[in-house]
Amino acid sequence: MRTKALALRIALLLEEYSQDEINAAIDLLKKQGQSSSLLSFLTPQRKDRVRAGVKKKSFSEQFSSKLLFGLKDSEPHKYEILREFEGMLRSGAVLASFDDMKRFGERVSKDFTPKKSRSESINPLLRVLLDRSSEELEELSRLAKSHEGSPDEDQYSKLASFLIKGRSS
Numbered sequence: 001m002r003t004k005a006l007a008l009r010i011a012l013l014l015e016e017y018s019q020d021e022i023n024a025a026i027d028l029l030k031k032q033g034q035s036s037s038l039l040s041f042l043t044p045q046r047k048d049r050v051r052a053g054v055k056k057k058s059f060s061e062q063f064s065s066k067l068l069f070g071l072k073d074s075e076p077h078k079y080e081i082l083r084e085f086e087g088m089l090r091s092g093a094v095l096a097s098f099d100d101m102k103r104f105g106e107r108v109s110k111d112f113t114p115k116k117s118r119s120e121s122i123n124p125l126l127r128v129l130l131d132r133s134s135e136e137l138e139e140l141s142r143l144a145k146s147h148e149g150s151p152d153e154d155q156y157s158k159l160a161s162f163l164i165k166g167r168s169s
Helices: 002-016 019-031 037-042 059-074 076-091 098-108 118-129 134-146 151-165
Strands: none
Touching: 002 118, 059 076, 076 118, 076 134, 098 118, 098 134
16 A cells, blocks of 8 residues: 555656656755665666657656556556547647647546646646546547537637737738
8 A cells, every 4th residue: 555655656746846857856865875766767867768760758658658557457448548548639639729628627527737738737637537437438538539619618719819919810
């Protein structure tokens, strides 16, 4: 049980702080003589291990893959649904705007707290979806594929854009 609690705390730290902030904290700990396998894990590898033609995963992509990895053996169907949904989110195939993702996440759960950008909000959305059943996830995935802001929200967005940018030619 303590291991699970520790894993959740590490996940929260990774989500809350940027890689630069984590690196600065690790450097400070190392200067004070601290060392551990956790620090090694959190420290990005300095060597460029990316082979030519192979796209390196971003830190948030690696983290969400780890977030879903625990489901791979215990709930393979749920894992596949979330992995597919994550891919669609990252490619922009569903919930293409930050506002769409924010509205969708808030409708799914009151616990959803979006970050500053769309890409940073993917992991919090996935974390909220982890507690859902496979059937609910399939339904939510269908909803996200068909999700578009309500006409009123679209009109408000257009009005706000007009007020900020003025008349477009």
